[in-house]
Amino acid sequence: MLEKEKLIEILHTTSDKAEIKKATKELNKISLQADSNIPNGITKEMILKASKLYDDKSLLHRFHDSRDFDVIINGKAYPPKAIIGIASKFITRILHPSEFSAGHDKKCFKVLVDLGFKIEEKHKLENEKRIKSLSSEELEKRIKQSQKESPEYTYSKTTIYQRSPYIVEYVLRRANGICELCEQTAPFCKPNGEAYLEVHHIIQLAKGGPDTISNTVALCPNCHRKMHSLNKKIDIKKLESKAKSFDVI
Secondary structure, three states, rough: OHHHHHHHHHHOOOHHHHHHHHHHHHHHHOOOOHHHHHOOOOOOHHHHHHHHHHHOOOOOOOOOOOOOOEEEOOOOEOOOHHHHHHHHHHOOOOOOOOOOHHHHHOOHHHHHHHHHOOOEEEHHOOOOOOOHHOHHHHHHHHHHHOOOOEEEEEEEEOOEEEEEHHHHHHHHHHHHHHHOOOEEEEOOOOOOOOOEEEEEEEOOHHHHHOOHHHHHHHEOOOHHHHHOOOOOOHHHHHHHHHHHOOOOO
């Protein structure tokens, strides 16, 4: 069996499909997909640089669009493996897709989530586009229906709560591009022109907070990090007061 280093070199340098297939098969046999191939020390700045390199399309790599999940960076969806694989170049080198795996129980996703990025299912992104097209009246109707149900959640090594996409859309419309804590205009816009704000539960779902309009606010990235880091009582009271004043559904 060829050495790992030789197999990796083949994947990075050859364009021969038969050689690529053979090398990939050998790599799979020796479990080269292990998390240990992802270097430690990847930072948020590296992830942001990786997303720009991916957009530029000038960097040679073998990653493709993701099948099931995307990582959201500055409001835009990217393939998680590609971002981690490219970001690795700032510490060691660009990884090949065969060198590691992605998933909620894998280091690839954990690195992104720990750095504050969201991992979302493909169908969820498509569903959000449909929800954005709803009228205000229809959106309120859907929220009433969703609030009659308990929040959905799934299991990985931790419990992942699924918040209502209707409430997310309602709160973003309510904020209208203005952070509900610092009351400043969103720092930038998404590629589609929408103001970039992040939705936050005043009392986290994991701590028993309800997925309701009165417990949900739209914050700029800076205030969102502030709430998760400091969670000051004065800020909590301000957000609770603002959110409840709009809770008319």
